[in-house]
Amino acid sequence: MKIRIDLPQDEIPTEWYNILPDLPEELPPPMDPTGKAFELLKKVLPSKVLELEFSKERYIKIPEEILDRYLQVGRPTPIIRAKKLEEYLGNSVKIFLKMESYTYTGSHKINSALAHVYYATLDNAKFVTTETGAGQWGSAVALASALFKIKAHIFMVRTSYFAKPYRKYMMQMYGAEVHPSPSDLTDFGRELLSRDPNHPGSLGIAISEAVKYAEEHGGKYVVGSVVNSDIMFKTIAGMEAMKQMEIAGEDPDYIIGVVGGGSNYAALAYPFLGEELRKGKIRRKYIASGSLEVPKMTKGVYKYDYPDTAKLLPMLKMYTIGSDFVPPPVYAGGLRYHAVAPTLSLLMSKGIVEARDYSQEESFKWARLFSEIEGYIPAPETSHALPIIKEIADEAKKSGEKKTILVSFSGHGLLDLGNYASVLFKE
Ligand SMILES: *Cc1c(COP(=O)(O)O)cnc(C)c1O
Numbered sequence: 417m418k419i420r421i422d423l424p425q426d427e428i429p430t431e432w433y434n435i436l437p438d439l440p441e442e443l444p445p446p447m448d449p450t451g452k453a454f455e456l457l458k459k460v461l462p463s464k465v466l467e468l469e470f471s472k473e474r475y476i477k478i479p480e481e482i483l484d485r486y487l488q489v490g491r492p493t494p495i496i497r498a499k500k501l502e503e504y505l506g507n508s509v510k511i512f513l514k515m516e517s518y519t520y521t522g523s524h525k526i527n528s529a530l531a532h533v534y535y536a537t538l539d540n541a542k543f544v545t546t547e548t549g550a551g552q553w554g555s556a557v558a559l560a561s562a563l564f565k566i567k568a569h570i571f572m573v574r575t576s577y578f579a580k581p582y583r584k585y586m587m588q589m590y591g592a593e594v595h596p597s598p599s600d601l602t603d604f605g606r607e608l609l610s611r612d613p614n615h616p617g618s619l620g621i622a623i624s625e626a627v628k629y630a631e632e633h634g635g636k637y638v639v640g641s642v643v644n645s646d647i648m649f650k651t652i653a654g655m656e657a658m659k660q661m662e663i664a665g666e667d668p669d670y671i672i673g674v675v676g677g678g679s680n681y682a683a684l685a686y687p688f689l690g691e692e693l694r695k696g697k698i699r700r701k702y703i704a705s706g707s708l709e710v711p712k713m714t715k716g717v718y719k720y721d722y723p724d725t726a727k728l729l730p731m732l733k734m735y736t737i738g739s740d741f742v743p744p745p746v747y748a749g750g751l752r753y754h755a756v757a758p759t760l761s762l763l764m765s766k767g768i769v770e771a772r773d774y775s776q777e778e779s780f781k782w783a784r785l786f787s788e789i790e791g792y793i794p795a796p797e798t799s800h801a802l803p804i805i806k807e808i809a810d811e812a813k814k815s816g817e818k819k820t821i822l823v824s825f826s827g828h829g830l831l832d833l834g835n836y837a838s839v840l841f842k843e
Pocket of ligand 1: 525642674678680
C-alpha cells in the first residue's frame with residue numbers, strides 16, 4: 417500500500433476550474449449602490465482578474481508563466497494517506513490528505529498569489545499591495561512578487577507586525593516592504609496614528625491602506641480569498657487531486673476542509689463537486705468547518721454584506737456575522753474572516769455543502785494528537801478539520817461501512833508553535 421500519491425510534474429493540470437456555469441442557480445451579483453466601489457476596483461485590480469471574476473467559461477487555461485512558477489514552488493503537491501491516524505480511529509475510514517502545506521510558503525495561498533501578481537505585471541503595474549493579518553497571505557504575495565520581479569508593499573496589522581515577527585522576516589527575505597498598519601503612507605493611516613501612535617490596527621484598516629496606496633501611486637491591489645477569481649486560481653489543488661485519486665483508485669465519499677474566506681475548501685472541493693452538479697446527482701458528502709469563535713457558517717445570516725470592514729468594496733450575498741464583527745483573538749488567524757465566499761454560501765444555502773464549527777481548544781488538542789500520531793504539525797487553521805474526521809470515523813464504525821475521506825491539508829504549523837503553546841502549554 418502506498419502512503420504517498422505523487423502526480424508527476426509533467427502531468428500537472430493546465431486548466432483552472434470555474435464553478436459559475438455549474439451552480440444550481442445564478443450567483444447573486446455584487447451590489448454597489450453608489451457605483452463608487454466598482455470604479456475603485458477597475459482602477460486597482462489587475463484588469464484580467466476583474467475580467468475572470470465574471471467569466472462563465474468552465475475551464476480557464478493557465479498561462480505558461482504561472483504553470484512554470486507552480487512547478488517551481490512545489491506543485492503538484494502530494495496526497496498523503498494518513499494510515500496511522502486510520503489505525504488510531506479503528507480502521508473505519510481511509511484518510512487522504514492533499515498536502516498544500518508542501519508548497520514553499522507552507523499553505524495553499526501561493527496558488528492564487530502567483531496568478532494575481534502575474535496579471536498585475538501584464539498591466540505594467542509599478543508594484544502590488546495587499547494586507548495581511550497573521551502573515552500567511554502576505555508571505556505568499558511576497559514570494560509571488562519576487563518570482564515575477566515586481567515590488568510588493570504589504571500592510572501588516574500593527575499588533576501582528578510586532579507580536580509575530582517571523583512571517584515579517586519571511587516577507588523581507590523575499591524582498592517585500594512590510595509596513596505596520598496603520599502606517600504613515602496613507603491619509604487614513606496618518607489620521608489614526610495621530611490619534612493613537614500605538615494604534616493596534618485591524619484587517620479592515622490594512623485593506624483600506626493597501627487599496628488607497630495602490631490607487632494613489634500606480635500599483636495594483638491583490639485580493640486573497642472570497643472572490644470567484646481567487647477561488648478559480650486555487651482550484652489547481654482540486655484539479656491535481658482528481659488525477660491523484662484516480663491514480664490511487666479511490667473515489668472519496670467525503671471531501672472536507674476548513675473555511676476562512678472559503679477559498680481553501682472550495683479549491684479542493686469544486687472540481688469534484690462540479691462533476692456531480694453536471695450529472696445532476698450528488699453522492700459525496702461535502703463538509704466544511706470553521707472556528708466556533710467566528711461562527712459565520714453555523715450562526716451567520718445569508719444576506720448582502722461588505723467583504724471588508726472599511727466598506728470600500730461592493731456588497732456580496734454571503735453567510736456573514738457582520739463586517740463590523742470583531743473576532744476574539746483566536747490563534748487560527750486565517751479563520752477570523754467574518755463571511756463565506758458567495759459561491760460557497762450559495763451551495764450551503766442549498767444544503768449541498770454542510771458546515772460545522774469547532775472550538776480552538778478542541779481543534780488544538782486534535783492538532784497535538786495528530787502531530788504525535790502522523791508526525792506532521794498542522795497549521796492551527798488546518799486543525800479545525802480534524803474533528804470532522806473523528807466524527808465521520810465514528811459514524812462509519814456504527815454503520816459498518818468503510819468510508820473514504822479527502823481532506824484539504826491547508827498548511828503546516830511550524831511558524832505557529834507559539835500559538836499552540838498559548839493554548840496547550842499554559843504553565
Ligand atoms: C488562510 C488560511 C486558511 C483559510 O483560507 P481561506 O482560503 O480564506 O478559506 C486555512 N488554512 C491556512 C493554513 C491558511 O493560511
